[in-house]
Amino acid sequence: MPALLDLQRAFAAALRDEPHDADAWAEGDAVPAAARLRVYRNNARAVFERALEATYPVVRERVGPDYFRQLAHFYRSAHPATDGDLHEVGRRFAGFLRLQLADGPYEWLAELAAFEWAIAEAGVAADSDIATASALGGLAPEAVAGVRFRFVPSLRCLSARIPVLAVWRANQPGATRAAVDLGAGPQYALVHRAAEGAQSCELQAGEFACVTALAHGATLESAVETSGLALERLPGLLLTLFTDGIVAEVIPPSLAALPERAPSY
Secondary structure: OOOHHHHHHHHHHHHOOOOOOHHHHHOOOOOOHHHHHHHHHHHHHHHHHHHHHHHOHHHHHHHOHHHHHHHHHHHHHHOOOOOOOHHHHHOOHHHHHHHHOOOOOOOOHHHHHHHHHHHHHHHHOOOOOOOOOHHHHOOOHHHHOOOEEEEOOOOEEEEEOOOHHHHHHHOOOOOOOOOOOOOOOOEEEEEEEEOOEEEEEEEOHHHHHHHHHHHOOOOHHHHHHHHOOOHHHHHHHHHHHHHOOOEEEEEOHHHOOOOOOOOOO
16 A cells, blocks of 8 residues: 555646546456545535636636636646635636737637636635725815825725726626627726625725725825826725725825735736
């Protein structure tokens, strides 16, 4: 019999359809080990594919179940599961699609996958307190420019070269399947989790740049300056951030510190 570690490695290889010597494990048994392993291998593949489908339902919808299954097969070969948490199965899928579909007519699917991964990440992010606009309104007027914001841990900021939010919304259950012009230009979106689940909103380029600067610890004044956001648009942006429950804390200048965590991009 092989050593336990060798047995474990061979078993894992068998589940991933990699070369193995499974038949040697049970020499003389009536049922070859490879035949018995086939059950585990099929189950492992099915669980992997279903986890990927659950994370990327819109990508699957756009390419069809057969092609998605092929993508899942090649993705699993390149990035086999190494964590017992099925959420982690899809972590590298968007990057995989960028390489797999680069310079082809479907390379935009990588950006759609990145958007769906942001939704998945928002769904498992830590809970947080939510600040109200009164936390900002209660400051002295001269202090407002120097405030910093800490955003909720579920916030994800995404910029895409295609109208990815429009594509995602058009493929939701019950949505009117209107055609989306993929050449309509870039789109900027925020994704976060609310009580009713993952939420998303579209921003203009300047608004998005301002939010990303704030997320990385800039003061309100600095974020507006570096983003080029027109001052007349700032009240509407702040209203969105507070109304949607994206601001976790307003940090006055006297207590200003960098956020504990900046969102992923």
